[in-house]
Amino acid sequence: MHSMFADEDVAESELVTRRGKFRAVAFAHGGHEHMALVHGGPPLRDDVLVRVHSECMTGDIFGAMRCECGEQLGAALDTIVGEGSGILVYLRGQEGRGIGLVAKVRTHVLQDEQGLDTVDSATSLGLPVDVRDYTPAARILTHLGVRSVRLMSNNPDKIASLEAHGIEVTARVPLLMPPNDNNIAYLRAKRDRLGHDLPQLDQVAVRERHG
Numbered sequence: 001m002h003s004m005f006a007d008e009d010v011a012e013s014e015l016v017t018r019r020g021k022f023r024a025v026a027f028a029h030g031g032h033e034h035m036a037l038v039h040g041g042p043p044l045r046d047d048v049l050v051r052v053h054s055e056c057m058t059g060d061i062f063g064a065m066r067c068e069c070g071e072q073l074g075a076a077l078d079t080i081v082g083e084g085s086g087i088l089v090y091l092r093g094q095e096g097r098g099i100g101l102v103a104k105v106r107t108h109v110l111q112d113e114q115g116l117d118t119v120d121s122a123t124s125l126g127l128p129v130d131v132r133d134y135t136p137a138a139r140i141l142t143h144l145g146v147r148s149v150r151l152m153s154n155n156p157d158k159i160a161s162l163e164a165h166g167i168e169v170t171a172r173v174p175l176l177m178p179p180n181d182n183n184i185a186y187l188r189a190k191r192d193r194l195g196h197d198l199p200q201l202d203q204v205a206v207r208e209r210h211g
C-alpha cells in the first residue's frame, strides 16, 4: 500500500478516553490537522464502521444545542465502542460546512435576529452553503488500510464524495438525534434544503399535529 502521507505529517499514540481505548492518529494535510480515533482491530479493512465528523467547536466542545453535532459525535463514538471496532475521522477546518468559525457565528446572528435558516443565512452573507472537502477523510482512511466502510451519516453527499475518492461505502448507518426546541428548525432546513435523511423529524410533526 502506498502511504498517503509523508512520515513527518503523521503521528500516533494510544488514547484512553472515558469511553474506552483508541489508537489516536494525527495527520497534517493541506494546512489543517485532523485526527482518526481507531477502536478495535487490527486490521480494519472492509465494512468498517466509520464516522467522518466535521469539526463544530460550538457543538462538539461547548455542547451547543442549535445543531446536533456534539450529540452525533458522542453517539458515533458510543456506537463504535459498542460494536467493538470502528474509526472516527475528525476533520478540522470545516466549521459551518467550511465557511469558518467567524462566518459561522455571523450566520447565527442572522438566524437569531432575522429568522433566516442555515442555508439563507450563509448565502445572504455571500458565503457558500457547503464547501467541505472530504478528500482528507478518504486519504486518512486509505492510509489506515480501510477499503470499504459502513458510514454513520445522514448526508448522501458525504457518501458520494468518499466514493469519488476511492472509499467504497457498503452501507449507510443513520445517526439520528432526537430534535429539541433549539435545533428543530435547523434540522428541518438540513432535511428540506440540503437533502439530509432525517426521518426522526416526522415523529415531531406527528406529535405537534396531535398535540
Ligand SMILES: [Zn+2]
Pocket (backbone or CB within 6 Å): 056, 058, 059, 060, 067, 068, 069, 070
Ligand atoms: Zn454543529
